[in-house]
Amino acid sequence: MVRIKEAVRRLSPPSSTYLQMAAKEIELLAMGQIAWALRADYQSGYLNSIGEIIRAEVFADFLDASAHLLDQGHKDPAAVLIGGVLENHLRQLSTKNGLSIKATKSNGQIELKNAETLYTDLRAAGVYGASVQKHVTSMLAIRNLAAHANYGSYDEARVKVYLAEVRNFLNTYPA
Numbered sequence: 001m002v003r004i005k006e007a008v009r010r011l012s013p014p015s016s017t018y019l020q021m022a023a024k025e026i027e028l029l030a031m032g033q034i035a036w037a038l039r040a041d042y043q044s045g046y047l048n049s050i051g052e053i054i055r056a057e058v059f060a061d062f063l064d065a066s067a068h069l070l071d072q073g074h075k076d077p078a079a080v081l082i083g084g085v086l087e088n089h090l091r092q093l094s095t096k097n098g099l100s101i102k103a104t105k106s107n108g109q110i111e112l113k114n115a116e117t118l119y120t121d122l123r124a125a126g127v128y129g130a131s132v133q134k135h136v137t138s139m140l141a142i143r144n145l146a147a148h149a150n151y152g153s154y155d156e157a158r159v160k161v162y163l164a165e166v167r168n169f170l171n172t173y174p175a
Helices: 002-011 017-024 028-044 050-071 075-096 115-124 130-147 156-172
Strands: 102-104 110-112
Touching (some): 050 156, 115 130
Antiparallel strands (some): 102 110
């Protein structure tokens, strides 16, 4: 029963009925029913917020625009746009998981955290493991090369793979 209760705690959206019920229920059968309902609702997509659905649609549009740029032979702007989608998604994923997206500089100014800090924070929070963090690092490297005009450091085929990798990441870790 401890495993079921912990799974419900880990997988439930904050302040959800699942969490409230799990906190009250002590019978194994009742906990199993809560876990089953939570699983069924995830599989049906009922736990995606309206914001998550809208963001997914917007990101899909930008990624479709990137694919169009690639089809037209414009790998560099496509790489920058894909990277922007990925970095914005990291911010949304951080917010979803209760992590701050802002940092205070040494001079007291508040600014948005950079992508490296965001994906490191997400790993530290247990959103994903070390191998995913390393993969995000490699994905963002393409964006950085493009944004800093190192166009010869990657080719169109790599940007196509990058696009597929970012699509997969957004689907695997929805925000």
